[in-house]
Amino acid sequence: MSGALKKGIEATFRDARVETPGDGRVTVFVPAESVPAVVHYLKERGFDHLTMVSCVDRPDDGELEVVYILSSYTNDPRLHVIVKARVPREGGGLGTVIGVFPNAEPYEREIHELFGANFEGHGRLIPLFLEREYAIPPFRKDFDSRKYVEETFDSIPAVQDE
Amino acid sequence: MDRNQISKWLKAPAKMAHKYSLHAVYFCTGCGIIEIPPVITARWDAERFGVIPVATPRQGNLFMITGYVSVKTLKAIIRTYEQMPDPKYTVGFGSCPINGGMYWDSYNTAKHVDKYIPIDGWIAGCMPRPEAVFIGVTHLWTLIDKGMANGYARYRKNYAQYRRNQEMLFGELGWPPLYPIEDGAPGGDE
Amino acid sequence: MTGRHEKGVMSMETAASASHTTTGEAGRKLELYFGPQHLGMVGNFSITLEVEGDRIRKATANPGYLHRGFEKLMEYRTWIQNFPLVCRVNVVEPDSMEMIYAMGVEKLAGIEVPERAHFVRSIYLELARVGSHLFGLWAYANMLGFDTVAQWAMYHRDLVLDLFEELTGGRVYHIYIWPGGVRRDFPKGFKDKIVSTLHSIGGCVPDYDTAFFNNRLFYDRSAGIGTVGCEEAKRMGATGQTLRATGVDFDIRKVDPYAAYDRVDWDVPTREDGDAYSRIWVVRDEMIESVHMIFKLLEAMPDGEVYHRIPNPFKWDIPKGEAYVRCESSRGELGLYLVSDGGDKPHRVHFRTPSYTNGLVILEKMLEGASIADVGNIMISLYVVAPEIDR
Secondary structure, eight states, X not given: OHHHHHHHHHHHOTTOEEEOOSSSEEEEEOOGGGHHXXXXXXXXXXXXXXXXXXXXXXXXXXEEEEEEEEEOSXXXXXXXXXXXXXXXXXXXXXXXXXXXXXXXXHXXXXXXXXXXXXXXXXXXXXXXXXXXXXXXXXTSTTOOHHHHHIIIIITSOXXXXX | OOHHHHHHHHHOHHHHHHHTTOEXXXXXXSGGGGGHHHHHSTTTOGXXXXXXXXXXXXXXXXXXXXXXXXXXXHHHHHHHHHHSOSSXXXXXXXXXXXXXXXXXXXXXXOSOGGGTSOOOEEEOOSSOOXXXXXXXXXXXXXXXXXXXXXXXXXXXXXHHHHHHHHHHHHSSOSSOOSSOOOSSXXXXXX | OOOSOOTTOOOOOOOTTGGXXXXXXXXXXXXXXXXXXXXXXOSSOEEEEEEETTEEEEEEEEOOTTOOOHHHHHTTSOXXXXXXXXXXXXXXXXXXXXXXXXXXXXXXXXOOOOHHHHHHHHHHHHHHHHHHHHHHHHHHHHHHXXXXXXXXXXXXXXXXXXXXXXXXXXXXXXXXXXXXEESSOOOTTHHHHHHHHHHHHHTTHHHHIIIIITOHHHHHHHTTTTOOOHHHHHHTTOOXXXXXXXXXXXXXXXHSOOTTTTSSOOOOOOOSSOSXXXXXXXXXXXXXXXXXXXXXXXXXXXXXXXXOOOSOGGGOOOOSEEEEEEEEETTEEEEEEEEEOSSSSOSEEEEEOHHHHIIIIIHHHHHTTOBGGGHHHHHHHTTOOHHHHHO
């Protein structure tokens, strides 16, 4: 099954690269512009369960890697397709997939808030968890949480009872 | 009741009534909330200690800060605390309100909650057992007896400092000061 | 004085703009806040409701009150130091979190788990499932006003917590599952204790049925409330009892077995209607199925060791790679995406929690058009657990 899938994806999307490590995963590396089309293609092939949308910070490459994990409710559920796309850390963005999978909406909002990636067409990229402004999005590798704690919380003095 | 209690009731009936009817505001602030349902239901039964949960802060006089306090929750805690009528008692439940606990290096949790609201007693543990809650309640009774559970009085007296700490953390606060902040003379309208 | 009152009716904190118009159409609209300080809110979560009369026009979930930045904190601690931290992601059922993290680490590091440990893990997870469902039953029965049944459920959950305390030393946070197996074997006589506790809980099922599950009032309050159809549930990414109540028997323990779930014979309970009534009946059936499964697992459990040694945990580098592992927690599919860059700390940890879709996508959709009194009803029947959403 994964062999046929690999052939199908590579035939339809010229700039996609597919790997099948063999443990139930099919990993598809695509450029950022093709992501909504690839996700739509996979949904039509029976991968109708968007499990999660994640993001990994790759500071050495200067990129954010946005990861879509798809599986199926009805076909062999042990097979996962992991779609990966890289966007630049500053100003990077890609198209939203909420037209294909409505439950991607909070995931994309969270990635925008915590990593800074933009999702065009989302419409509701308002903060999900955080209320404050951070100079660097908090989940990036260069945001030092411990230093932030020292500056923000430890610097507040205890109340002296006169 | 035994005869020791009768004299206490006659001498300070209000204090005894406060002690034995600590009504806890039902606010699940953090993960400590998982041990509150066992405490208030039949097996551990907090009602024999006088502790029952109530719906709104206006009806309560005990505020248990159960677990860690995120920055967003801290705003809600301050507003809830300020709505409670005096005399009111706060108990920090778990090790997170004391010094940040497990999440000491998190960018979103307030580490020492007693910089923002006064805390009368602490119950250590992660997760404290229900028996620890009852020991905390009985210690609070002792403090009330001795007049040392005066967090609400400290809040009124040092309100300028608490308000300053709250503003240092949050910036502009969306609600007016609870007590007027004059130079050294916090009048009260409670 | 609380007395008996509908937990669904909430305090009227009106938004400043809406309260100034009091005439005509606009005067009937209000913005109400369900939570975070609310007697019906279990967990620190908030829903902003735009209400017209008694009907909700629009619901906006407002998470973030419990956000600790878990996944960031885990990047600062070594692989083994993360075990005490990871169980605190979800406070109602911490065991499935430990399991999923251990599965992820074992997959990345290539560690095998002995056979007996698989059985011990399955029994442990099923006990956790029973405890978690009883907690959900407490919350739901309280929401509808069945206070007696809520007291029973919490009492029986405490009996299960006693078992956990004997096995692991802690009532709530156990830290029992370890990469390579479990921390220690069952103590002497523990198997009989499990059996007698489960018999005493199971013996009360007829009482629960008479008082709650077969009660006409429960049916009237929950039938037809928060209905979601099969296709819509799949489209919105539902898993767990939200999906099984619509007739789809999708359970990770069956479709992608882990631990010892494929060594014993058991069924996946489903219902047809997809409303709150069906979801709670699925919860009841799952609890009973878990109890039977524990008995079967205890019978079939082989002897042997429960732990394969791992390298020195304080100097443990896991090879570069990524893993996506999943398990069936009491609320649905719980997944973990784990990335290692060859070091002694994780590079990226991302939990896929079932309450994320339930509480942010499905809840907002289902509350449209619902009555104010049913907000808590729908929220708890979807089993939205707030710490899982925020992490």
